Amino acid sequence: xxxxxxxxxxxxxxxxxxxxxxxxxxxxxxxxxxxxxxxxxxxxxxxxxxxxxxxxxxxxxxxxxxxxxxxxxxxxxxxxxxxxxxxxxxxxxxxxxxxxxxxxxxxxxxxxxxxxxxxxxxxxxxxxxxxxxxxxxxxxxxxxxxxxxxxxxxxxxxxxxxxxxxxxxxxxxxxxxxxxxxxxxxxxxxxxxxxxxxxxxxxxxxxxxxxxxxxxxxxxxxxxxxxxxxxxxxxxxxxxxxxxxxxxxxxxxxxxxxxxxxxxxxxxxxxxxxxxxxxxxxxxxxxxxxxxxxxxxxxxxxxxxxxxxxxxxxxxxxxxxxxxxxxxxxxxxxxxxxxxxxxxxxxxxxxxxxxxxxxxxxxxxxxxxxxxxxxxxxxxxxxxxxxxxxxxxxxxxxxxxxxxxxxxxxxxxxxxxxxxxxxxxxxxxxxxxxxxxx
Amino acid sequence: xxxxxxxxxxxxxxxxxxxxxxxxxxxxxxxxxxxxxxxxxxxxxxxxxxxxxxxxxxxxxxxxxxxxxxxxxxxxxxxxxxxxxxxxxxxxxxxxxxxxxxxxxxxxxxxxxxxxxxxxxxxxxxxxxxxxxxxxxxxxxxxxxxxxxxxxxxxxxxxxxxxxxxxxxxxxxxxxxxxxxxxxxxxxxxxxxxxxxxxxxxxxxxxxxxxxxxxxxxxxxxxxxxxxxxxxxxxxxxxxxxxxxxxxxxxxxxxxxxxxxxxxxxxxxxxxxxxxxxxxxxxxxxxxxxxxxxxxxxxxxxxxxxxxxxxxxxxxxxxxxxxxxxxxxxxxxxxxxxxxxxxxxxxxxxxxxxxxxxxxxxxxxxxxxxxxxxxxxxxxxxxxxxxxxxxxxxxxxxxxxxxxxxxxxxxxxxxxxxxxxxxxxxxxxxxxxxxxxx
Numbered sequence: 001x002x003x004x005x006x007x008x009x010x011x012x013x014x015x016x017x018x019x020x021x022x023x024x025x026x027x028x029x030x031x032x033x034x035x036x037x038x039x040x041x042x043x044x045x046x047x048x049x050x051x052x053x054x055x056x057x058x059x060x061x062x063x064x065x066x067x068x069x070x071x072x073x074x075x076x077x078x079x080x081x082x083x084x085x086x087x088x089x090x091x092x093x094x095x096x097x098x099x100x101x102x103x104x105x106x107x108x109x110x111x112x113x114x115x116x117x118x119x120x121x122x123x124x125x126x127x128x129x130x131x132x133x134x135x136x137x138x139x140x141x142x143x144x145x146x147x148x149x150x151x152x153x154x155x156x157x158x159x160x161x162x163x164x165x166x167x168x169x170x171x172x173x174x175x176x177x178x179x180x181x182x183x184x185x186x187x188x189x190x191x192x193x194x195x196x197x198x199x200x201x202x203x204x205x206x207x208x209x210x211x212x213x214x215x216x217x218x219x220x221x222x223x224x225x226x227x228x229x230x231x232x233x234x235x236x237x238x239x240x241x242x243x244x245x246x247x248x249x250x251x252x253x254x255x256x257x258x259x260x261x262x263x264x265x266x267x268x269x270x271x272x273x274x275x276x277x278x279x280x281x282x283x284x285x286x287x288x289x290x291x292x293x294x295x296x297x298x299x300x301x302x303x304x305x306x307x308x309x310x311x312x313x314x315x316x317x318x319x320x321x322x323x324x325x326x327x328x329x330x331x332x333x334x335x336x337x338x339x340x341x342x343x344x345x346x347x348x349x350x351x352x353x354x355x356x357x358x359x360x361x362x363x364x365x366x367x368x369x370x371x372x373x374x375x376x377x378x379x380x381x382x383x384x385x386x387x388x389x390x391x392x393x394x395x396x397x398x399x400x401x402x403x404x405x406x407x408x409x410x411x412x413x414x415x416x417x418x419x420x421x422x423x424x425x426x427x428x429x430x431x432x433x434x435x436x437x438x
Numbered sequence: 439x440x441x442x443x444x445x446x447x448x449x450x451x452x453x454x455x456x457x458x459x460x461x462x463x464x465x466x467x468x469x470x471x472x473x474x475x476x477x478x479x480x481x482x483x484x485x486x487x488x489x490x491x492x493x494x495x496x497x498x499x500x501x502x503x504x505x506x507x508x509x510x511x512x513x514x515x516x517x518x519x520x521x522x523x524x525x526x527x528x529x530x531x532x533x534x535x536x537x538x539x540x541x542x543x544x545x546x547x548x549x550x551x552x553x554x555x556x557x558x559x560x561x562x563x564x565x566x567x568x569x570x571x572x573x574x575x576x577x578x579x580x581x582x583x584x585x586x587x588x589x590x591x592x593x594x595x596x597x598x599x600x601x602x603x604x605x606x607x608x609x610x611x612x613x614x615x616x617x618x619x620x621x622x623x624x625x626x627x628x629x630x631x632x633x634x635x636x637x638x639x640x641x642x643x644x645x646x647x648x649x650x651x652x653x654x655x656x657x658x659x660x661x662x663x664x665x666x667x668x669x670x671x672x673x674x675x676x677x678x679x680x681x682x683x684x685x686x687x688x689x690x691x692x693x694x695x696x697x698x699x700x701x702x703x704x705x706x707x708x709x710x711x712x713x714x715x716x717x718x719x720x721x722x723x724x725x726x727x728x729x730x731x732x733x734x735x736x737x738x739x740x741x742x743x744x745x746x747x748x749x750x751x752x753x754x755x756x757x758x759x760x761x762x763x764x765x766x767x768x769x770x771x772x773x774x775x776x777x778x779x780x781x782x783x784x785x786x787x788x789x790x791x792x793x794x795x796x797x798x799x800x801x802x803x804x805x806x807x808x809x810x811x812x813x814x815x816x817x818x819x820x821x822x823x824x825x826x827x828x829x830x831x832x833x834x835x836x837x838x839x840x841x842x843x844x845x846x847x848x849x850x851x852x853x854x855x856x857x858x859x860x861x862x863x864x865x866x867x868x869x870x871x872x873x874x875x876x
Contacts (some may be wrong), residue, residue, distance in 0.1 A: 027595055034597040034736065035662060038779040138592070144738040146584075146592030153768070154584030155575070157758025159472040224473060272799055282744055286722050299465055299755040300582040303745040306720055308738065317737040320595025330591070330768050341476040372858065380662055 010040075010327045011080055013048035015072040015098055016087030019312035020112060020139070020319065021051070024085070027316050029061065033039040040327040048075040071359030076102035083326055085319060086111040091119035103135065110322040112139035112315055118213035118229040121220070122342075135334040136322035142167055142291040144314030145307045146321070151221035151295070152336040160222040160296035162262040164436070167214040169207040169289030169310045170198045171237050171257040175274075176287040179245050179254070185238065197289055207258065208238035208257065208272040208398035219270055220335055220342070222295065223263055228345035231259075233271035233410070235304040240274055244403045244431055247402045248276050248358060251386075253435065254284040256365070260436065262353070270347035275433040276358050282306075283438070294438075302438075354407040355434035361420070362399045362427040370427045373401065376419040380412040398427045443447065445560050448478075448765045449518055451486035453510040453536055454525030456548060456751035458577070458757065460496040461491070462523070465754050467499065472538040474833040478765040486513040514540035518720040521764055523757060524549040529557035541565045541573065548760040550577035550753055556651035559658065560780075563772035573772040574760035579652040580605055580729040582752030583745045584759070586723065589659035589733070596735035599661040600700040602874070604654040607727030607748045608636045608643040609675050610696040613712075614725040617692070635727055646676035646695065646710040653697030657708055658773055658780070660733065661701055665784035669697075671709035671848070678712055682869055684795060685840045686714050689824075691873065692722040698874065700791075707786035714796050720744075721876070732876075740876075792845040793872035799839045799858070800865040807863045811839065814857040818850040836865045842873070 012028070014021050027047050031037055048067035062068070069075060076084045076098040084102035086109060088095040095116055102109050103124065111117070117124070117140055128135035138148045142165065149158070168173050170192055177188040189206065192198035204210050208231075216229040235436075237257050247253055253276035261270045277284040282304055286292040291309025296302055308314035335342060361371045370387070375385060385404040405413070417430045441472035450466070452459050466484055469475055472626070486505035487634065498504070506514060514522045514536040524547060533554055540547050555562070555578055566573035576586045578604065583829040589598070604610050608630055615626040627644065630636035642648050655669040675695050686693055691714035699708045711756045715722040720742055724730040729747025734740055746752035763769075773780060801807045808825070815822060823842040843851070 023737070031595070036595065036597060038729065038775045039594045039662065041775075074815070091509040145741065146588050149592055150584050154587055154759045155755065155761065156477045156762050157469070157474065157755050159474060162801065200808075224477065234719045238728070280723075282720055282723050285718075285723055297755070299461070299751040299758070301746060304739070305743055313737040314739070317593065317595050317735070320737070324594050325591065328770060328774075330770060332766060332768060337479075339474040 003291070007042065009043035009045040010323070011045050011047045011082045012085060012323060013050070013075040013078060013083070014046065014085045014087060014139035015050040015075060015082040017049060017051035017058055018087065020315040021087045022060050023312035023316035024087070024319050025049070025060040025062065027378040028321050040324045041329070042327050044323060044327055047080055048078055050075050055318060056314060073101045077105050083108045083110060083323060085323070086113055087319070089113055089115065091115040091338060096120060099124060100127065103131055103133060106131050108134040108326050110136045110319055112137070112219060114140040114210070114213040117218045118227060121217065121227040122205070122339055126339040129338060130332055134326050134331050136231065136325060137334070138322050139315045141217050141316035142293055143307070143309040143311065144317045145291055145293060145305045145309060147176070147218065147293045147305055147316070148221060150303070150305065152332065154295050155295065155300060155303070158299045160295055160297040162260065162296040163218050163222045163293065164258050164260040164284070165215070165218065165293040165368060166256050166286055166291050167211045167259050167309065168205050168257060169291060170202065171211070171224055172286070172291070173197050173289045175237060175240070175255055175257065178242060178368060179249065182242060185240060195253065198259065206238060208234050211257060211259045211272045215261055215270055218259070218293070219268060219345070222261060222303050223266060223268055224337060224342055225345045226339065226342045227268070228347070231270045231272055232347055232350065233273055234429060235273040236423050237274055239431060241431070243400055244360060244366065247360060247400070249279070251358070251404065253277060253358070254279050255433065256284065258436065264348045264352045267346045267348040269353055274433050276433055278438060280437045351409040351411050354409055355436070356407055357405045357413055358433050358435060359403040359405065359417070360431040363399045363401050364425055365397045365399050370401070372423045372425050373420055376416045376423070377405070379419070380408070380416040382406070382408045382412060382416055445480065446483040447483040447598070448761070449485045449520045450517060450523060450525045450761060451513040451519040451521070452484065452525060453488040453513060454527065455487060455489035455496055456525065457864040458753040459525045461750035461754035462525070462757050463487070463498040463500065465758050472608055479763045480765050482761060482765055483704060485518055486516055488513050502654070510536035511539045514545065515543050517678050519545060521546040521548060521761060523761070524551055528550055529553040534558060537562060537833070538565065541569055541571060544569050544571060546572040546608065546764050548574045548673070548757055550575070550593070550757060552578040552648070556654045556665060559655065559665040560777055564777040566772055567776060572764050572769050574763060575655070575772070577753045577756035579655050580658050580731055581745070581747040581749065582755045583729055583731060583743045583747060584658060585656065585731045585743055588743065589656065589662065590770065593733065593735050593738060593741070594774060595736045598733055598735040600696040600698065600734045601656050601660045601731065602696050603653070603656065603731040604694050604695050604721070604724055604729050605649045605747065606643050606695060607729060608640065609649070609731070610724070611635050611727045612644070613675060613678070613693055613695065616678070616680060617687065620680060622680050623678060633718050644676060646672050649695060649697045649710045653699055653708055653710060656697070656731070657699040657706060657783070660699060661706055662775060662780055663706060663783045664777065664780045666708070667784070669708045669710055670785055670788065671711055673711040679869070681838055682798060685798060687717070687837070688795070690717050691715060691796070692717050693871065694722065695795060697872065702786045702790045705784045705786040705790065707791055714871055715876060719876045789847040789849050792847055793874070794845055795843045795851055796871050796873060797841040797843065797855070798869040801837050801839050802863055802865055803835045803837050804863060808839070810861045810863050811858055814854045814861070815843070817857070818854040820844070820846045820850060820854055821869050
């Protein structure tokens with residue numbers, strides 16, 4: 001039996017003592033006072049840590065008997081370590097080398113590293129399987145939300161059809177603030193940086209790469225396909241203006257940066273882009289730095305999980321769950337099945353999906369502009385649900401024209417927008433976002 | 439290794455072929471065509487079913503080689519059965535006898551039966567532990583929402599402080615409809631019955647017993663205490679009028695029947711009652727027959743799960759997850775730890791919790807009524823945040839007076855309300871509901 005109490009402790013090494021690592025040290029150290037020891041079946045003992053600077057004040061207390069070193073590969077190989085916890089980050093370099101070393105040495109690995117999994121998840125899962133050890137990564141997607149376990153275990157009697165998520169707290173904070181404070185993008189980005197939600201170089205978050213990494217992991221878990229990190233549509237939130245926020249709100253929608261994966265026949269579509277959601281949907285109400293994942297599956301039509309997607313404590317909560325699974329003997333293959341049985345992704349054709357679209361044009365106020373727009377849309381067989389002229393500035397001679405289309409495909413829309421752009425009636429590049437049905 | 443593919447099938451018996459049982463038969467039968475077989479590590483084979491009427495059309499196809507009988511205890515004991523799935527329902531009688539028989543025979547049990555667990559969960563968990571078999575019950579609370587696994591596994595590095603849930607779809611449907619359609623309780627109950635959301639005898643749902651059973655299970659999982667099904671405060675939704683719906687909406691709240699468990703020192707409070715939630719909170723937006731659970735824990739401050747809490751397919755999804763856990767060798771103690779290590783619940787004192795309260799009085803329009811109300815409130819040290827007179831009917835001479843109190847305890851409020859009731863200024867019994875902070 002696996003979860004009869006063992007007396008042998010499970011020995012943990014943590015590589016990386018940033019926010020998450022420090023929270024995890026505190027979580028493990030306080031387990032007894034918080035009454036949690038009986039749940040883990042056997043004692044969990046922190047035996048080694050690895051970070052660059054030993055003397056930095058992290059608000060944690062480490063026992064003097066603990067191995068401290070600055071070489072992650074060394075503690076990944078240390079003979080007294082059962083579980084190697086990788087909190088270093090990055091898809092290459094020491095994080096990858098150390099995780100591979102730990103798996104090769106027959107040690108369980110727990111990681112929060114979405115970039116590593118997006119790039120090398122298939123190979124690492126195969127290695128873990130070959131060595132008969134766990135490779136757990138709950139914390140890699142949506143922080144403290146148990147989305148990995150939900151897809152890998154709780155929904156595994158289902159064939160999911162769509163997974164969508166608000167997976168980047170920085171972007172969601174910026175979009176929420178743009179709406180709440182009526183502030184432009186740049187001001188909100190700066191505020192996010194001052195609050196520590198955004199990095200000095202925000203590219204990774206706001207251009208959608210972080211969401212794409214996380215989405216590729218969710219896609220594998222949901223559809224049983226190998227990780228395929230080349231997301232077909234990848235767009236961030238830089239181009240969103242306050243005009244977009246206001247116009248979409250007036251139409252009854254809210255803009256969210258969504259990662260969406262869906263099955264279309266035997267193909268899979270993965271996209272990351274700003275998307276309009278109906279204002280009254282629960283997922284559209286998820287504000288600030290909070291994350292959310294919505295899963296549609298054949299027997300469970302709509303399951304929504306909402307919670308903290310980042311931060312030291314919530315992420316440590318997910319890492320701890322992965323460790324306690326190992327302590328309890330709950331060993332499962334990294335993606336719930338053998339990598340050898342998981343097909344590679346056949347990416348869906350760009351025109352396989354239809355959406356209604358929101359389009360905003362900044363139109364130079366000349367006669368015939370509406371007619372030009374309508375004509376080029378009609379040439380691509382795009383019919384219009386509504387067309388509104390928004391707040392014309394007479395001084396600039398520029399009018400904001402807002403369209404909502406009936407269902408069409410991205411290629412058809414982009415052909416129409418290119419033709420309209422070439423007609424020299426627009427002051428700026430047209431803005432367009434798809435409207436997702438729930 | 440546990441989840442290397444086994445070739446030996448896991449043999450399942452299902453007792454009870456209502457909606458959930460029929461959906462489960464379809465789920466298992468279609469697993470191959472839905473591409474799910476690789477996930478379960480080994481084949482899952484339905485070898486026996488048990489229901490009263492063999493000839494009823496349930497929309498399912500059963501193989502002719504399958505054992506069919508009307509004796510659940512017989513299939514619980516059948517030598518070719520590995521997992522006994524109990525979908526009969528009820529805390530006593532054949533459901534209990536058959537589950538005990540299966541556990542005693544060393545078979546794994548999967549059940550959706552909250553009444554059975556609320557009444558006998560401690561003893562059944564101890565028996566499963568003694569026999570070294572699984573007793574899985576994901577489907578017993580909130581249907582297809584994976585709340586059991588989330589509390590038992592995903593949050594087990596946390597010490598939760600509060601769990602609250604919308605756990606009864608019938609009540610939530612009625613309350614949502616009362617608000618949306620401006621209809622009284624009786625009309626909405628009838629509509630719920632016509633739609634199949636409510637039983638002919640709706641007592642079990644609308645008086646809160648169903649919510650109480652589910653809450654007692656969540657309490658055990660969250661706080662690591664033995665099941666204690668004597669909920670201290672148990673109130674249903676019968677007394678809620680359309681006046682309450684309208685008045686609370688005007689105040690910025692929405693009424694939900696909530697089960698709430700919280701830790702107060704070394705005691706636990708469990709309550710089921712109509713509760714006011716801030717209108718803009720995500721959980722307050724959960725409408726219709728949908729369920730939701732919100733967990734506050736020390737490392738994961740706020741995790742919300744929303745989805746279908748009943749119905750054949752969603753519930754079958756949860757039962758299937760429990761079965762696949764067994765097929766994959768994911769064996770865990772029923773409550774995640776030994777029953778012998780789980781303390782009994784020390785119920786919290788009634789005055790240990792303070793809330794703001796909403797109170798509605800139907801006041802006979804006599805001079806001095808406001809003064810009488812305010813005086814009796816003051817005598818219990820209850821100060822008032824707001825007091826509004828709502829829509830007086832001049833013909834009846836009755837005015838609706840709506841109060842919101844500052845924080846007070848239930849015993850103090852009830853003393854004040856009793857004194858006001860005895861002052862002969864009210865046309866009907868006063869209505870009161872607590873306001874929960876999020």
